[in-house]
Amino acid sequence: MLLEVRDLHVEFRTRDGVARAVNGVSYQVDAGETLAILGESGSGKSVTAQAVMGILDMPPGRITGGEVIFQGRDLLKLKEAERRKVRGAGMAMIFQDALSSLNPVIPVGDQLGEMFVVHRGMSWRDARARAVELMDRVRIPAARERVRQYPHQFSGGMRQRIMIAMAIALEPALIIADEPTTALDVTVQAQVMDLLAELQREYRMGLVLITHDLGVVADVADRIAVMYAGRIVESAPVYDIYKAPAHPYTRGLLDSVPRLDQKGQELYAIKGLPPNLTRIPPGCAFHPRCPLARGLCRVDEPSLFEVSATRGSACHFWRECLDG
Amino acid sequence: MPDQHYEPERALAGAGLGGTTELGVDEAEVLQRPPAGPDGTGEQGPPRSLWSDAWRDLRRNPVFIVSALIICFLIVISLWPSLIASGSPLKCDLSKAQEGSQPGHPFGFNGQGCDVYTRTVYGARTSVAVGVLATLGVAVLGSVLGALAGFFGGVWDSVLSRVTDVFFAIPVVLGGLVLLSVITSNTVWPVIGFIVLLGWPPISRIARGAVITVKQNDYVQAARALGASNTRLLLRHIAPNAIAPVIVVATIALGTYIALEATLSYLGVGLKPPSVSWGIDISAASPYVRNAPHALLWPSGALAVTVLAFIMLGDAVRDALDPKLR
Numbered sequence: 322m323l324l325e326v327r328d329l330h331v332e333f334r335t336r337d338g339v340a341r342a343v344n345g346v347s348y349q350v351d352a353g354e355t356l357a358i359l360g361e362s363g364s365g366k367s368v369t370a371q372a373v374m375g376i377l378d379m380p381p382g383r384i385t386g387g388e389v390i391f392q393g394r395d396l397l398k399l400k401e402a403e404r405r406k407v408r409g410a411g412m413a414m415i416f417q418d419a420l421s422s423l424n425p426v427i428p429v430g431d432q433l434g435e436m437f438v439v440h441r442g443m444s445w446r447d448a449r450a451r452a453v454e455l456m457d458r459v460r461i462p463a464a465r466e467r468v469r470q471y472p473h474q475f476s477g478g479m480r481q482r483i484m485i486a487m488a489i490a491l492e493p494a495l496i497i498a499d500e501p502t503t504a505l506d507v508t509v510q511a512q513v514m515d516l517l518a519e520l521q522r523e524y525r526m527g528l529v530l531i532t533h534d535l536g537v538v539a540d541v542a543d544r545i546a547v548m549y550a551g552r553i554v555e556s557a558p559v560y561d562i563y564k565a566p567a568h569p570y571t572r573g574l575l576d577s578v579p580r581l582d583q584k585g586q587e588l589y590a591i592k593g594l595p596p597n598l599t600r601i602p603p604g605c606a607f608h609p610r611c612p613l614a615r616g617l618c619r620v621d622e623p624s625l626f627e628v629s630a631t632r633g634s635a636c637h638f639w640r641e642c643l644d645g
Numbered sequence: 646m647p648d649q650h651y652e653p654e655r656a657l658a659g660a661g662l663g664g665t666t667e668l669g670v671d672e673a674e675v676l677q678r679p680p681a682g683p684d685g686t687g688e689q690g691p692p693r694s695l696w697s698d699a700w701r702d703l704r705r706n707p708v709f710i711v712s713a714l715i716i717c718f719l720i721v722i723s724l725w726p727s728l729i730a731s732g733s734p735l736k737c738d739l740s741k742a743q744e745g746s747q748p749g750h751p752f753g754f755n756g757q758g759c760d761v762y763t764r765t766v767y768g769a770r771t772s773v774a775v776g777v778l779a780t781l782g783v784a785v786l787g788s789v790l791g792a793l794a795g796f797f798g799g800v801w802d803s804v805l806s807r808v809t810d811v812f813f814a815i816p817v818v819l820g821g822l823v824l825l826s827v828i829t830s831n832t833v834w835p836v837i838g839f840i841v842l843l844g845w846p847p848i849s850r851i852a853r854g855a856v857i858t859v860k861q862n863d864y865v866q867a868a869r870a871l872g873a874s875n876t877r878l879l880l881r882h883i884a885p886n887a888i889a890p891v892i893v894v895a896t897i898a899l900g901t902y903i904a905l906e907a908t909l910s911y912l913g914v915g916l917k918p919p920s921v922s923w924g925i926d927i928s929a930a931s932p933y934v935r936n937a938p939h940a941l942l943w944p945s946g947a948l949a950v951t952v953l954a955f956i957m958l959g960d961a962v963r964d965a966l967d968p969k970l971r
Contacts (some may be wrong), residue, residue, distance in 0.1 A: 376870050409872030416870075421863040426885045435881075440872055487871060 322390075323527040324350045324373070324412075324495055329387035331551075332370050333366070333598075334380060340598040342368040344551040346386070350527040352494065355518070357530045357542035357559070359574065366531045367550035370497045373529075374414050375404045393493065410440050412495040413488035415517075418478035418504045423472035429483050430456070430468030436490040455486040459516060478509035479593050482516065489520055495527040502537060514541060536576050539563060544631075547571050550596050550606035553625065557632040567634035567643045569611045605637070613638050649864035693945065699965040709961035723770035726898065730766040730902040734921045743937035755940035756924065756933050764926055765943045771910075771922040772951055774833050775840070776903040783902075784895040787848025792887070794849070794857030796879055802853070809846040817843055825914040833906075836915050840902050851894055855887035862886070889966040896959030900952035907948055923948045 323521055326505060331343035336338045350356045358366045371377040373389050375396060389396040391411065416422040424432055433455055434448030443451070449468065456464035459482040461475075481501060488496050501517065502510040518541045521528045532538060538545060538559065545562050547555040547570060555568035566572040573591035593610035596602055602609055608618040617637050625633040628643070636642055703709045722729060737759035745753040752761035794805040820843055828835045859865065860883060868882050909915030910924025918925060923944040930940035 374870050376866055405872050405874060406874075408870055414867070414870040415865055416863055418863060422867040424864045424868070424882050424886070427881075435873075436871060439877065484867070487867075 322349050323352045323354075323392065325388075325390040326369070326373060327388040327390065329369060329372060329383040329389065331368050331377065331382060332385055333382050335599065338599040341540065341601060342551050342598055343381075344370065344601070345538065346548070346551070346553055348546050348553065348556065350529055352527055353522070353525040355521065355528040355530055355541055355543045357532060357538040357545045358548060359532065359535070359538060359545055360548035361533060362547040363595050365598075366548050366552075367458065367499055369548075370414070370499055370529065370531055374408060374412065374497060375401075376408075376414075385436065406440075409436060409493070410491045411493055413491070413493045413498065415481075415488050415496060415498040415501045417485045417500040419477065420472060420504075422484055423480060425472055428469045428471055429475070433468075433483070433487055433490060435493050436487060439493055451490075451642075453488055456483070458489075459483070459486045461486075477505050478513060481505060481509075481513050485513070487518060488525075492524055493526065495529070496521070497531070499531045500533070501530075502534065503532075510537070517541075521640075526645045535574065547574070550601050551598065552606065552635065553633075554607065554635045555633065556625070557628070557634075561629075561632055565643050565645065567628050567632065567639045568636045569613050569638075569642050570607050572642060573610075605635070613641060683757050699962075702965040703961060706961050706965070708957050709965075712954040712957035712961065715950065716958060719769050719951060719954070722766055723773040726767045727768060730763045732760055732763045734764045734767040734777075735758075735919055743933060743940065745937075745939060752943045753937070756937065757929070757931055761926075761940055761943050763925070764921055765947050767921040767942060768923040768947065769951070771833060771916060771920065772903045772906060772948070775836055775906040776899045776951075776955065778833075779837045779840035779844065779902045779906075780895050780899040781849055782837065783844040783898065784891060786841060787845035788852040788888070788891050790845070791849035791852030791854075792856045792884065794878065795853035795887075796860060796875075796883065805849070809849055812843060812846040815843060817905065818912070821905075821909050822912065822914055825909060831917050831920055833916065836906055836909060839909075840905060844902065845900065848891060848895060848898070850885065852891050855890050856883055859883045859886040872960045882891060889963055892966065893959050893963040896962060897956050899959075900955040903952055903955070904948065 326346060326348050329343055329346045330341075333340040333342055346365070346369050348356060348358075352387065356532060358369070360366045368377065368382070372382075372384055373391075373396070375572055377384070384397060387397070391407065396407065399407070427435075430449055430452040433452035434443075434445060437443040437448040437451050438445060453464050453468050461467060461479055461482055467475070472483070475483065481504075485501075488498075496517075498517065502513055507515060514537055517528070520526070528541075530538070530542060541557045545555075545557060545559050546553045547562075547568065549570050555562070555566065555571045557567065561567075562571060563575070566575055570591070573589075576589040576601075577591060579588055591610055596606055604620050605611070605614070605618040605623055608614040611618065612623075613636075615638075622636070623635045625635045625636050626639055628634050634642070678837050738754075739758045741754045742756055742758040743754060744758075746917045747753070750762060752765060755761050755764070790805055794802040817971045821839060825835055825839055856879075865878055865882050867880055873882065906915055907922065907924030907927060910917075910920075910922045911928040913928070915924060925945040927941060927948070930937065930944070934941050
């Protein structure tokens, strides 16, 4: 197993009290596998990723429990200096907005080359040559000329390609992509996603894809973990989920995707709002919004029930949900 | 080497993908752009860093050229005043007091019968020395303290902010009158020391604010996620993005420090005669402005031009250091 997150808990100390952003998240990613983490804003998907990468702002954030086992080592127990060596070389991250994720005053080639200088001790001359190769690799036209340009001289799609190039520079075993296509045009989204999937296959990298775009997920993911209020509520192979969701929240997400055959009808929306993380409802966190909720849901917090060997659902009434 | 421009297509084909179908809107647009000069002319030099690019911009900026020429001239005459003024600023002849321009003495004489031209030239040394050294001291002390406070935050930040507040509360001129009046040394060092002591808090505050703003940018987190250490984050990713306001404020402050030296000397607590300073000359000439305005106007004019030159330089440098303005 490449990456195994076990029972991770993260909380933030705020003025309004303790916000419990991540409450016992566990997932696994194998080499060459794509795990999509799906959820609304505030469901804890980005915070989980930051905790795994070790770039969580602490304080105000605090990891209160759990393990992050990467290539056999618990990253949470490593010293910061060792942790830093894992970042970039072992696992890398792609952010949502490539314009703000690239340093505006450093030419892109130097930002790419820096990876080799910092981690591999290469000379700047060699590192720049590698930067051009990488830009070619992510199909940036005229890489040799553009290597000296600044981030703002590139289009959105090109910038995200450069971010991808930086992430794959040292051929890490795992890439975490935090909504990599959200800030892009729809036409460019597909290209960037295809590129990412292609590179992942080529290097046999594990990919954790954080998104709320169900279309992207269907195309590239092997498995899906759906997050709600800092917990994983359903985890399953992608085909199973699209065929029949085993959690009412997943069903709600799928039903709220616009479809051509529903033209003219009102679009379904999950009623209510995501919970305030300082006051997560007792029992099942989703019960105030759930069409299947009963008395049991208000008092008993469901664990992840085994639906099949590869599938889990944190719903007391998953059978009912599965049957529709 | 015209085929260099077809590399993009080659790269696409080489990746084993349907080249044209893969081309989205932005790629197509890029391919249509006229390629750079084939023999590597124009923009194809070796512009590498922010600084070399900024320098390339500055060389084309007339404001920078004019202010830099004035400043170079000031530096040269403050190092070797005898190049353009043959006499001594201390050789005075009371019989010529307040006389106007005459051959060999283009600016006339002041109230003590000293040659105004010679004294104005020699006065540049004091002003440039105080301005440059005080600014260096203030910029280094202020930006180091401010950057550390902004980057690490916490206790260090709270302590520094309170210390800054204390220094902010000291009125500059009053502080100068009190602190400098007890010092008997008649060199520029007490004045420089005083300016650094009272000048660092604003720079520190600006540096701290700039570092906090830059620290929150995604690219700092991205660099951290790709394995950069704190030192590298601070020096390579944060400092170049945070330094522009410090440079601008420091360069403009340089002008005000020169004016402050003149103010302190005017008040009699900066440099004292027989030192030569524009402040001393302005002070000495001001009671006689009706009879001998030239003795006041020349040192005042030199002071104004010097201050203006540094402020213009500050503006030009700010424009050049922001690549987004290009």
